[in-house]
Amino acid sequence: MGEWQENSWSNYNQQQDWNSAGPQADGGFQQFDYGNYGNDAAPAPGMDTISTYYSEPAQPAAYTGSMFIPAGQPDAFSQQPGGSGFDDEPPLLEELGINPDHILQKTLTVLNPWRTTDPAAAGDSDLAGPLVFCLAFGSFLMLSGKLHFNYIYGIGLLGCLAIYALLNLMTVSGVAICTVVSVLGYCLIPIVGLSGLAVLVSLTGIFGNILTGIAVLWCTASSSKLFVTALEMRDQQVLVAYPCGLLYAVFALITMF
Numbered sequence: 001m002g003e004w005q006e007n008s009w010s011n012y013n014q015q016q017d018w019n020s021a022g023p024q025a026d027g028g029f030q031q032f033d034y035g036n037y038g039n040d041a042a043p044a045p046g047m048d049t050i051s052t053y054y055s056e057p058a059q060p061a062a063y064t065g066s067m068f069i070p071a072g073q074p075d076a077f078s079q080q081p082g083g084s085g086f087d088d089e090p091p092l093l094e095e096l097g098i099n100p101d102h103i104l105q106k107t108l109t110v111l112n113p114w115r116t117t118d119p120a121a122a123g124d125s126d127l128a129g130p131l132v133f134c135l136a137f138g139s140f141l142m143l144s145g146k147l148h149f150n151y152i153y154g155i156g157l158l159g160c161l162a163i164y165a166l167l168n169l170m171t172v173s174g175v176a177i178c179t180v181v182s183v184l185g186y187c188l189i190p191i192v193g194l195s196g197l198a199v200l201v202s203l204t205g206i207f208g209n210i211l212t213g214i215a216v217l218w219c220t221a222s223s224s225k226l227f228v229t230a231l232e233m234r235d236q237q238v239l240v241a242y243p244c245g246l247l248y249a250v251f252a253l254i255t256m257f
Contacts, residue, residue: 103129106182106226110189113221123230125178130185133192140195141255148254155254159247160184166243171231179230184247187223190215191248195255203256212252220245 105121107129134156138149164180194203194215203212224241227233233240 098126098128099124102126106186107189109226110187110222113218113225117226117229119229119232122183122226123179125176125182127178127182127185130182130188133185133188137188137192137195137251140192140199143199144195146254151254152251155247155250156184159250163243163247167227167231167240170236170239171233173231175231183223183226183230184244187219187226187244187248188251190218190222191251191255194252198255208256212256216245216248216252219248223248 099121102118102121102124103126105117106124106126109115109117109122134152138152141148141152160177160181163184164175164177167175167180194211197203197211198208202208220241223244224237227240227244228237
């Protein structure tokens with residue numbers, strides 16, 4: 001009995017020595033002090049970012065009015081010296097291919113066949129003027145009681161195609177169909193004036209015949225002059241004037257009768 005108590009007491013003393021040995025003798029196990037949890041303990045690496053993310057929700061960015069404009073994109077108009085991107089834009093007539101200077105020169109050449117004309121202006125393929133003159137011609141005939149729009153466009157189309165083929169045979173470089181239509185349309189101005197005069201007076205008498213002949217010669221001289229100037233055809237104005245005179249004579253007959 002005494003021997004058993006002595007062994008139990010020695011075992012108890014060994015257990016006390018093992019508990020009081022501290023962390024150096026516990027085989028490398030770490031002990032934690034749970035009494036100071038949450039007071040001054042340093043956070044583990046990365047835990048401060050996670051706590052901040054969950055504790056402070058992100059606030060939505062304020063709308064600045066440039067949702068569809070990329071950030072950092074330079075303004076194209078502000079980079080230009082004038083402060084406006086429309087300062088260097090070409091005029092609208094130039095973008096449409098309409099040159100008012102060429103239109104004025106070609107009109108003055110029709111009104112004065114002996115006037116010197118720039119070859120670039122003579123060969124301009126502007127179709128706005130011919131369209132206006134054809135509409136004016138048909139309108140004056142309509143005021144005279146003659147509805148001949150179909151004759152004007154039909155005869156004009158056949159005449160332009162015939163003269164286009166003829167000029168391509170006579171020139172080395174050739175000619176564009178738009179240039180032919182432009183020249184023949186601009187040179188219709190004397191016939192348009194004759195049709196306007198036919199609204200006021202009759203052209204069936206001698207006076208009307210003389211005015212009609214002058215208008216045909218005027219159109220013929222102007223058109224042949226423009227063709228020769230634009231295509232640089234030397235000593236061929238008479239050859240070009242003959243088919244042009246036939247075409248304008250048909251328009252003159254429509255005006256008279």
